[in-house]
Amino acid sequence: xxxxxxxxxxxxxxxxxxxxxxxxxxxxxxxxxxxxxxxxxxxxxxxxxxxxxxxxxxxxxxxxxxxxxxxxxxxxxxxxxxxxxxxxxxxxxxxxxxxxxxxxxxxxxxxxxxxxxxxxxxxxxxxxxxxxxxxxxxxx
Numbered sequence: 292x293x294x295x296x297x298x299x300x301x302x303x304x305x306x307x308x309x310x311x312x313x314x315x316x317x318x319x320x321x322x323x324x325x326x327x328x329x330x331x332x333x334x335x336x337x338x339x340x341x342x343x344x345x346x347x348x349x350x351x352x353x354x355x356x357x358x359x360x361x362x363x364x365x366x367x368x369x370x371x372x373x374x375x376x377x378x379x380x381x382x383x384x385x386x387x388x389x390x391x392x393x394x395x396x397x398x399x400x401x402x403x404x405x406x407x408x409x410x411x412x413x414x415x416x417x418x419x420x421x422x423x424x425x426x427x428x429x430x431x
Contacts, residue, residue: 295408302420306356309417313353313369320346332382348372356421366421373415380407 320327324342331338352372353366382388384404 305417306362306421310353313349313356315350315353316416317346317349317353319363323340326390327379330379330383330388332378335378342360347377348375363422363424366418369418370415370422373411373418377411380411384408 300301301356320342324339324346327342328338331341335341348374349370352365352369355361357364381391384407385400387401387404
């Protein structure tokens, strides 16, 4: 089996992994906003409002990805969201942010902090996969 065939077969199941993950992540912005406020770079105003806004955006793209009619728009929205929150990941990595109230302790290792940066690129590529019109053989 060729890589292209494998990817085509995984595209739909991976969508059903990605979309709920964004919804859950978005809901967490409302459940424990104080965790997210801590990683908003201080140059941005209204950290709590930005946390709520990004949480709402994550919920919206997650739901949008599940609806065939809105999937491509939601995938582009996901890319935009990941770009928008990238400064928080950079701030967390470069300033050694200790996230108070985080389960398991609040000091993510340097590996975790810096590992989030290339992970954003992987997540962007994953979202871009769904920006393309579905091929005849792709299941909607």
